[in-house]
Amino acid sequence: MPLRIEVMGxxxxxxxxxxxxxxxxxxxYLRRFALRHxxxxxxxxxxLAIDGAAGEERLAGYFTLATASVERTAVDSIESLTRLPxxxxxxxxxxxxxxxxxxxxxxxxxxxxxxxxxLTLQLARSGPVAFRLFVTDAIDEAAARFxxxxxxxxxxxxxxxxxxxxxxxxLGERGQ
Amino acid sequence: xxxxxxxxxxxxxxxxxxxxxxxxxxENQRADLLRELxxxxxxxxxxxxxxxxxxxxxxxxxxTLRSPAVERLRRKRAESVVGRIELTDAEVERLAEIxxxxxxxxxxxxxxxxxxxxxxxxxxxLRWKDTTA
Numbered sequence: 360m361p362l363r364i365e366v367m368g369x370x371x372x373x374x375x376x377x378x379x380x381x382x383x384x385x386x387x388y389l390r391r392f393a394l395r396h397x398x399x400x401x402x403x404x405x406x407l408a409i410d411g412a413a414g415e416e417r418l419a420g421y422f423t424l425a426t427a428s429v430e431r432t433a434v435d436s437i438e439s440l441t442r443l444p445x446x447x448x449x450x451x452x453x454x455x456x457x458x459x460x461x462x463x464x465x466x467x468x469x470x471x472x473x474x475x476x477x478l479t480l481q482l483a484r485s486g487p488v489a490f491r492l493f494v495t496d497a498i499d500e501a502a503a504r505f506x507x508x509x510x511x512x513x514x515x516x517x518x519x520x521x522x523x524x525x526x527x528x529x530l531g532e533r534g535q
Numbered sequence: 536x537x538x539x540x541x542x543x544x545x546x547x548x549x550x551x552x553x554x555x556x557x558x559x560x561x562e563n564q565r566a567d568l569l570r571e572l573x574x575x576x577x578x579x580x581x582x583x584x585x586x587x588x589x590x591x592x593x594x595x596x597x598x599t600l601r602s603p604a605v606e607r608l609r610r611k612r613a614e615s616v617v618g619r620i621e622l623t624d625a626e627v628e629r630l631a632e633i634x635x636x637x638x639x640x641x642x643x644x645x646x647x648x649x650x651x652x653x654x655x656x657x658x659x660x661l662r663w664k665d666t667t668a
Contacts, residue, residue, distance in 0.1 A: 362658035383588050387613035396616055403616045410661050419661055425616045429630075432621045443631045454616045466659040469647075477651045494620060498585060508643040512633045514626045519585050521620070523630060528638035529648065 360411035367405040374418040385457040420458040427452035450492035451479045493524040583608040
């Protein structure tokens, strides 16, 4: 069976132990918190890329989506920024995206990102609430460059680097 | 308790004196030593907070930093899913620039959008390498 994307559930537990990634925090999150956040705390939902092409099912990657609210630390207004939408700005947060070390460099990161973008646009277009921004925190320079290719812009120069993509131009008439 | 503290302080002083000598600082440069150590620790903590593994490498030799404090930071980072994102004024100004500029999608974004428009997207066929990196 070719690669497929599934919403993470309890029945996927056995697949998690064999997942490897150069960033320990991305492995830790998947093994220890992703299911709890999805089923118990209702904080985020994780989507798994399961590869069954070789007859045996293996976890090739995952991404996690959550809602977020973008706010200002200061409350005083900045007069020159009148065109900025009022805070808080609703956003979808791409909280995690990771590809298994053994299948890096084969286009899975791009495929997972497109899945996450597709789900976000679907929600922003026809969901019951509006979202203006797609936000992520790039873990390192390579990740930041990856997101920049898809139009994300950096808000800071440090890592993890907060990055945003304005969804408005991607939403067509309904987003105007 | 006070004896324990005295012993701890003595051993800590010894370790600090050793580090001071190795960093080429004189006895009266204790403040400089602490400044140097704070700078180094701050870098290590920043890497751990970012979820990175901290390693020393020479050729094929790899030594990973193991510390309860670093482990706590790594766990904290792994657990968080931020719901509230607070921006500084500089970040707000940067965001305003981003939202103000015209729509000029990158080639990769155009391709992603056109692929998403196709109802049956084809996932990549993966070749699994035998060993982990």
